[in-house]
Amino acid sequence: MSYRPELPLIVQSDRTILLEAQHPLFAEVRQALSGFAELIKSPEYIHTYRITPLSLWNAAAGGLTAEQVTGVLSTYSKYGVPPSIVREIAETMGRYGLIRLEKDGDHLLLTGDDVPLLAELTGYKAVSSLLEGQVNPAVWRVKPYARGLIKQELIRLGYPVQDVAGYTSGEACPVALREVTASGRPFALRxxxxxxxxxxxxxxxxxxxxxxxxxxxxxxxxxxxxxxxxxxxxxxxxxxxxxxxxxxxxxxxxxxxxxxxxxxxxxxxxxxxxxxxxxxxxxxxxxxxxxxxxxxxxxxxxxxxxxxxxxxxxxxxxxxxxxxxxxxxxxxxxxxxxxxxxxxxxxxxxxxxxxxxxxxxPWKALEEQGWIAEARCQEIRLPFEANGREAYARANARQKFRIAAENPRKLQVVRHLLERHADDRVLIIGQYVGQLQQLAEALNLPLITGKVPEKEREALYRQFKRGEITRLAVSKVANFAVDLPDANVAIQISGTFGSRQEEAQRLGRILRPKERDNAAYFYTLVTRDTREQEFALHRQLFLVEQGYHYDVIEMDALD
Structure with missing residues (x-):
């Protein structure tokens, strides 16, 4: 295929894909890639994706075909798609469903249309030990307890099993959704x-x-x-x-x-x-x-x-x-x-x-439809004070991260952001309890950590929901499944190394739709030129993958 410089993708034979982040088609292509590739790097100008067997099997399970995947790559690639990648995508996605689990009466069966392949796979000791016997060349009986185990063994061999053996009904429990909630609001699934x-x-x-x-x-x-x-x-x-x-x-x-x-x-x-x-x-x-x-x-x-x-x-x-x-x-x-x-x-x-x-x-799709708040993400980079830089230089790798994360200048930035968002409901989120305690004491904030009893936590959450308190400092105990619908500002002062899932969860705390200005503000405080800044780039991968971008500003540039 001829060179098409106006397109934003480069597909490489090692299964990596390079996408120009400044290209007018970036959002369109990013969305298409998210169905079958994993984002692994996202600096300012070039985002790097990787195609993996698991990303392709998930795509196949979701109904995508190999032709659709290669079609996306061909449509947007400057240089076309290497023939080896086309073959690899077809072969990998073609493996999904080659081997199936089915049910015949009380018997669990492993079956496949490719008899030589089935013979090869059932010849492995780890697989054969889970089988009871052969029905015919295309069908084997599986031990009743081994439905999950045999799927694990076969995916390790590169063949994901399509499980169509069905399910037990379970104990009946009649239940229906209300049209009006118990609290008196109209209700239906979106x-x-x-x-x-x-x-x-x-x-x-x-x-x-x-x-x-x-x-x-x-x-x-x-x-x-x-x-x-x-x-x-x-x-x-x-x-x-x-x-x-x-x-x-x-x-x-x-x-x-x-x-x-x-x-x-x-x-x-x-x-x-x-x-x-x-x-x-x-x-x-x-x-x-x-x-x-x-x-x-x-x-x-x-x-x-x-x-x-x-x-x-x-x-x-x-x-x-x-x-x-x-x-x-x-x-x-x-x-x-x-x-x-x-x-x-x-x-x-x-x-x-x-x-x-x-x-x-996709997150951005729900944001555009108004189902979640519009997120504005900002990374604020801070310098060390002189003695902090010296301690950092002498520390080992793990200590370096914590010293950078606990940079005392973060208190000054948090104070500034609280003044900026005087009328908002703000969560200050951190990894280190000592850091949070110092900040909460300095700013006279209520604090929730793992040491706070459950009843006290729930009381503080209730006060926050009612607007009786509008600032709340929280440790990682609030990363997951805490429903604070009116929170619209999150200030992240420290995190768990490069945890992408944590970044997603923390942003999620402020994404419930808002009744007035449907916007949420997510600030990450990072010490410049440190391991914390390196890890912050990895943490942000998930959000970049979802279509968000971070504005990076220096502490001195805060208005």
Whole structure:
């Protein structure tokens, strides 16, 4: 293909893709790439994406074809697409669905149309140990307990299994969404929320019933979970990140469904109720008194005939819960998240054991439709004072990050930003409790950390929601599933190294739609020319991938 300099993409034979960030077609191409490629670097002028087997399998599971993927690349590439990449995309996406799990009566079957391939894969010891015997050259019986295990083994060999073995119905639980909430407001699923529920359910077909829905914080993932429960009418176990989130789920269930409160159970460190709809924390499930003990609360998975398990913030799913999930593959499984990125690299296990990505709604699309606030992101770079720079120079790598993160000049910037946003509701978010305590004391702010009792936390959240307090300092305990709809300013004074998921969660705290000015302001304070600045670039990857950009300004340039 001839050289087309007016186009914004360069597709390289190592499966990386370079996109010109200043090009007029940037937003259009970024959106197209997000369906099948992962953003790995995003400096000012050139963004780098990578095509991976998992990104292509998620695309295939979502209905994209190899021809559509290569079509996008061909349409926007300056130099065309290397033939080796075209072949690799076709081969990789073609593997999805070559091997299937099906059900015949009580028997679980591994089957495939490519008999030589099936023979090769079943010849591996790790796979053959999970099989009971051969029915014919194209069909093998799988041991009843091995539905999840065999999917894990086969994806490691490069062949993701399409699981169409179906699901058990679970215990019946009649439930419907209210048209008017218990609090007296008109209620219905938004169009994209209904689309997400429908994509997961797939009209009850075996191709539905397990998968992950990716939507921004503030988009109403809890409401989508309620929609799925009402679609299936079955006993449901909901797993989430903390007790505050458990109680928010329960409040939404009571407010927006016709369930009697007696049908809803809380399973946390404080209460152990098992009801037709039960909401539990990951922490209680993974609790054990000694490191080599079993997990006593994992029995919750078998306490009722659950027809659905919802994994809230599925990107945080702990390893022990993965192991239990491997054994409940006949139960429908719904993952909810704002990002598929996991800091432990276990995205393959989410794909295999929870299910592939079934629906994704871009953040910018919801912002343009007014469903979430318009986000304005700014990175403010600060210098060290002289003694700080000297301590930084002498420190080891890990100490360098903390010294930069705790730069005392950040207090001065926070004070300035609070004056700028005198009429707004502001969250000051940090990683280090000592830093937060000093700042809260200096500015006379209420502070929530992991040491603050749950009742006291909830009281402060209530005061913030009512407008009785308009500034709140919070540690990472507020990263996840904390519903503060009126917060419209977040000031991030320190974070967890290069955590993309944390950046997404923190921005998400302020994205609920606002009644007056539908705008949210997200400030990140970073010490210039330090490891903190390096990590900040990685943290911002997720938001850049979603279409946001950061304005970078110097502390001295603040108005």
């Amino acid at each position: 169009p994209y929320q209904q689309e997400a529920v429908d994509a997961f359910h797939a009209a009850g077909a075996a191709t539905g019933g397990s998968g992950v829905l990716v939507l921004p914080c503030g988009a109403g993932k809890t409401i989508i979970g309620l929609g799925a429960i009402c679609q299936l009418q079955t006993a449901t176990l909901i797993l989430t990140t903390n007790t505050t989130s458990v109680r928010q789920w329960i409040a939404e269930l009571i407010d927006k469904t016709d369930l009697d409160p007696s049908q809803i159970g809380e399973y946390t460190g404080e209460r152990k109720e098992v009801k037709p709809i039960t909401v539990a924390t990951y922490q209680i499930l993974t609790y054990r008194s000694k490191a080599d003990d079993s997990y006593p609360h994992m029995r919750l998975f078998s306490e009722r005939e659950w027809g659905l398990v919802i994994y809230d913030e599925v990107h945080l799913l702990p390893a022990p819960v993965f192991r239990v999930t491997s054994g409940i593959q006949a139960t429908r499984r719904l993952g909810l998240t704002a990002t598929l990125v996991r800091e432990d690299g276990r995205e393959e296990d989410v794909f295999t054991l929870i299910g592939p990505k079934k629906y994704e709604m």
